[in-house]
Amino acid sequence: MAIITIYQGASGSGEELAEAVAQALGYGCVSREVLIQASLRYGIPEAKLNEITERETHWWQRFLHDLKPYRLALQAAFCEIAENSSGIVYHGHLGHELLPHLQHVIKILLTAPLAIRVEQVRQRQNLSEAAARAYIDEVDKARTRRLKALFNTDWRDPSRYDLVVNLGRMSVDSAKHLIVETTRLADYQSTANSKQEFTDFSLASRVRADLALSQHLAGAMIDVEAKNGRVSVSGIVPRWIDEQSIVDRIKQVHGVKDVKSDLESAPLDMSFGT
Numbered sequence: 001m002a003i004i005t006i007y008q009g010a011s012g013s014g015e016e017l018a019e020a021v022a023q024a025l026g027y028g029c030v031s032r033e034v035l036i037q038a039s040l041r042y043g044i045p046e047a048k049l050n051e052i053t054e055r056e057t058h059w060w061q062r063f064l065h066d067l068k069p070y071r072l073a074l075q076a077a078f079c080e081i082a083e084n085s086s087g088i089v090y091h092g093h094l095g096h097e098l099l100p101h102l103q104h105v106i107k108i109l110l111t112a113p114l115a116i117r118v119e120q121v122r123q124r125q126n127l128s129e130a131a132a133r134a135y136i137d138e139v140d141k142a143r144t145r146r147l148k149a150l151f152n153t154d155w156r157d158p159s160r161y162d163l164v165v166n167l168g169r170m171s172v173d174s175a176k177h178l179i180v181e182t183t184r185l186a187d188y189q190s191t192a193n194s195k196q197e198f199t200d201f202s203l204a205s206r207v208r209a210d211l212a213l214s215q216h217l218a219g220a221m222i223d224v225e226a227k228n229g230r231v232s233v234s235g236i237v238p239r240w241i242d243e244q245s246i247v248d249r250i251k252q253v254h255g256v257k258d259v260k261s262d263l264e265s266a267p268l269d270m271s272f273g274t
Contacts, residue, residue, distance in 0.1 A: 004088070004090065004108065005092075005098075005099070009136065028088045035074060035095070038080060042210070043213055070150075073212075073213060075205045079099075080202070083199070096109075096160065099201070100201060103188060103190065104189065104190035106162050107163075108179060111168075112168040118133050196228070211246070216238070217238070221236045229258065233259065235263060237266065238265075241265075
């Protein structure tokens with residue numbers, strides 16, 4: 001089993017390639033829309049998730065004050081999708097940052113010369129060449145700001161990917177074969193260790209999302225670690241929150257076997273959000 005993420009800028013053939021790779025491997029193909037729907041169960045309104053993941057240019061002015069809950073909800077939802085499948089191919093502009101670099105996670109950046117990108121957008125959206133260039137520039141800048149705000153990363157950094165595929169020199173079919181063969185390399189085979197690392201990360205992500213989206217814990221500084229179903233939490237919580245209530249809440253998260261808590265009450269002069 002592999003987890004493949006495919007990122008592309010404004011234009012390209014990311015969806016077409018993702019579907020071809022998924023079909024060749026017998027994997028599920030996951031889009032931004034699927035990820036948003038899976039995130040809704042954490043109680044975040046769909047409108048807010050859409051604003052965070054789409055290209056609207058001024059979204060960050062409304063959400064920059066507290067993006068963590070949205071990031072954690074998307075991360076937990078992505079993990080749940082991956083856990084409940086025999087392999088997935090995600091195409092979009094968030095997936096590659098939602099998972100750590102595990103052995104069976106393959107992150108791919110699609111690129112192409114600007115002239116090719118402009119022509120693709122021009123044809124797809126029936127724009128003039130100048131309008132297509134402006135569209136690409138706008139979307140790329142917006143996504144750069146979004147990923148910087150959510151993850152403090154730059155999607156243009158090639159070291160964040162396992163493969164950088166130039167569709168200006170390679171057909172979609174050739175790119176599909178390259179990715180499929182990559183999944184068969186020993187370097188990217190899932191192992192007992194990588195599976196356990198992912199399971200631990202997934203459980204910790206679900207716990208973090210559940211706590212971050214609790215109205216009573218807004219602003220609390222809680223660290224979460226998970227290992228073989230055993231969750232450890234530490235940090236500072238509001239004085240009016242009973243530690244046992246947090247432990248009981250964590251125990252309700254699917255997959256939690258035991259909870260070790262080392263939480264402290266906040267000083268009287270420390271304020272929390274509501």
